[in-house]
Amino acid sequence: MPRLKLPLYTKILLWFLVNVLVLALLGFGFMRAQFKLGLDWMLAGEPGDRIAALGDSLTHEFSRVPESEWNTKLHAYETTHGVTFALFDNRGSQAFGEPVTPPPEVLPKLIDRRPPGHGPQRRAPGPVMKRPDDAPPKPRFMLKAGSPARYWAGVHLDLVQQRDNTALMLVMVSDSISGGGLFFELWPWIALVAAALLLSALIWMPFVRGITHFIQGLNKAAGRIARGKFDERISTARHDELGELSTSVNAMAAQLGDYVAQQRRITADVAHELCSPIARMQMALGVAEQRGTPEQAVYLKKLDHELQHMARLVEELLAFSKTETLPERETPEEVDLTALIAQVIAREAPDTPIHTEVPLLPLSTLRHALNRALGNVLRNAVRYAKNIEIHAERSEDRWIIIRVLDRGPGVPAVALEHLFKPFYRPEAARSRATGGSGLGLAITKRCVEACGGEVSASNREGGGLEVKMRIPMSLHPSP
Template sequence: MKTRFHVSLMTKVLVWLLLHLGILALAFVGFVGWQLGMGLDSLLSGAAGERLRDFGDEAREGVHGLPRDEWRGVIDSLASEKKVVARLLDDWTPSEIPRNVMEKIRTMPPPRGEGHRRPPPPHGRRPPPDHDFPDDFGPPPREDEEMMPREDPPTSFPVSRPIFLARGEKGNGYWAGVQVALRGGPQLLLVRSERLDGEGMFFEFRPWLWGGLAVLALSLAFWAPFVWGITRYIGKLTLAADRIAAGQFQITLPRRGGDELGKLGQAIEVMAGRLDHLISGQKRFLGDAAHELCAPLARLRTGLGILEMKLADVDQRHLSSIEADAQELATLVEEVLAFSRAGNRTPQQKVVSLEPLVREVAAREGGVNPLQISVSPELQVVADPTLLTRAVGNLVRNARIHAGEQARITIEAVERGEFVEVSITDDGPGVSPEELSRLFEPFYRPDVSRSRDTGGSGLGLAIVRTAIQACGGDCAASLPSAGGFRVTFRLRQPTRNA
């Protein structure tokens, strides 16, 4: 039989919550990607535009007062600090700039303000026709204006202005264009980065990351107490159901208001109370019936004894069968009384030394083969001595009856954390594995090797379980790998003072 992988309800809810948040995150990333796919220029209206503007102003201030041939070194130094590549448009070769970026440069609007036109080329000549760079960031001047002298630009230039942000085709990095007011007129500063974030200049991932983590933390903080409360209460309901299945009906569950789980808890408490009343009434009825049967049974056996003295020897053999039936009935009544008393008797819990009690039972129930006892003298348990003695005696007697007088019976006790486990094992025929779960039911007798012919009434193990549960423990039956039959019960050890 395959073992099913167990996952707690709390884990399932948290996994579904994380999956939900993951789907929302993917949807958000998809939406942002769609928006960025429509154009990265939208980022310039936010913090990216401010960072590019500041970078352009730094470049303008850095080259202020320096000759033109020193500008590139200053801008390279500033760009290296930002971990990007930045140059004025004239310092790039056309082959270095992707075609789509060049198209953006050609189609971008002219500089703002007057007097921002680029100075004319030397000797009043225009650049060669095959030059790919646009002139004045706008349409070319009219022919009648080519040779006209131009006024010097004003000494005060506006702040730098981001123009575009685009991804280079064929994965050729990310490019930004910044209009910078320099000596002689506005210049286009191209900034390139291999990544979308531009090392923090184009796009800042960390605020989004911290924001997502904050949303996740708030979601967990909001949902975790609610889910924890539900799963914790369900765990208490499960424990209560297990206790009811084990025959412990004194169940008390915390109040949870009027929701479905609270109503379920109240229903379990009511059910446990009714079962307790029913089982207790059943045991009282058995005890009362057995007690009432004791008197007529005693009179019957007394009458049989008187009649036996008056009958001739020939007729006494007919009377012996009646006496055997009366003896069997007396034994059954005694066991019913013991079962009823074990369940209805208020246990007197004490610290009991296990080894002397086991040896006393072994001496009383000893047979042809003495019991093999492996119990440490230091082991102690908290139990009712009378009920514990009855349980151990019933187990030894049960082994003698069903495994035979020649059976090898072993009693062992070991510590298991806060508990002591006591096992009584015989090497008899045992039972089938399907019957193990029912052996502790009252009046249950397996069909194989445990019938009325062997003297069993079906109450021996039921008395054992009732007595052990009254002492605050539990018990179970098993089949050893070497064969035979074993019953193990567990009782709590006394609390040791630190």
């Protein structure tokens, strides 16, 4: 199962909210332990007002009907709110509603301990007057009790039982803390969390955005350095650990650039220095062949073969080292791609039937670099495969796509990402016996990159290899 990928900004914000939640729970637990808080605190706000209003509404409605209809009315309330309703007298005995058995923790709450004159008084039949705004709040409670545990809430009513003139209390029982929306409403809490999330995002956005933006830039720069762009540099304007990290990455890129430049310079110098002794050895071998005996001819031929292979390797080493400076040595020019591909085919595969589909496409690029890249790929295909095709097309984002396809042995899937590395040859399909040096596709990669493009390879269904070169239609000259 794939892991969920979250941006760094989201992770920081989520951890901040988790921290706030943990602190809130710890604070609530401490307050509850120190001040012995129960669930009554929930009735101090809107839920308490809601229950008090429900009690007033029930009092007003019940005072207009005989007591014989109160059970029916309570059942209607239960259907509306999804909560069990019952009326208890001030001695803790149930008077109306579906029979419920209060747990021992609830019984003390049912007794009306208001002093005489403060409780409900028997009144003549008629409408109940609205309670004044400055009237003291009626006693109410809420707790969790019983086995299985249920939520109990109650409020004393301005309602008396006519039989014995006892005050009544409305008791509500629910299996959930929400109580059908009477005790607890989820949406206000969701709105609170959403508001906290939004506010936190707005407060933290400048700080976190600065970090994530820098890391994104650092990641992109590191990717370009990994691709050989050692002149890439990162801003060191930050005065913190990230600023120190950017300084270290810049120093690393500079050292890598110097190291790679030295390696390339050594490669070019060694290849250049090898040209003269190889040439002298070839001249000496020619003299030896003229003066040698027939018995020596076989050995001299093998020596000549090895010497020619060494000469080709040195030549490709020189070509490989020169591709690094192609953008400085060449300037973009208008290229007729159809004519260029025909020229490459005539040079590299004059006797091989090759199917081409190359329309007229506008292209401004480095002619010699593209010529060398196409030549190396085609020479590689001719060496190992048959049924070769060359296709070119224009993509929607102003790029030219050139594909060289064959029906050869292909390469192992694990070798595809290494094909364009210097001196790499997949042993399953290619070896020194076939004449390759392992530099042809590496030169192709540098030539294509000099044209501002990229090259990749993939195996074809049914066998064979496809090399795809993606080149911009117009290459701006190097400054």
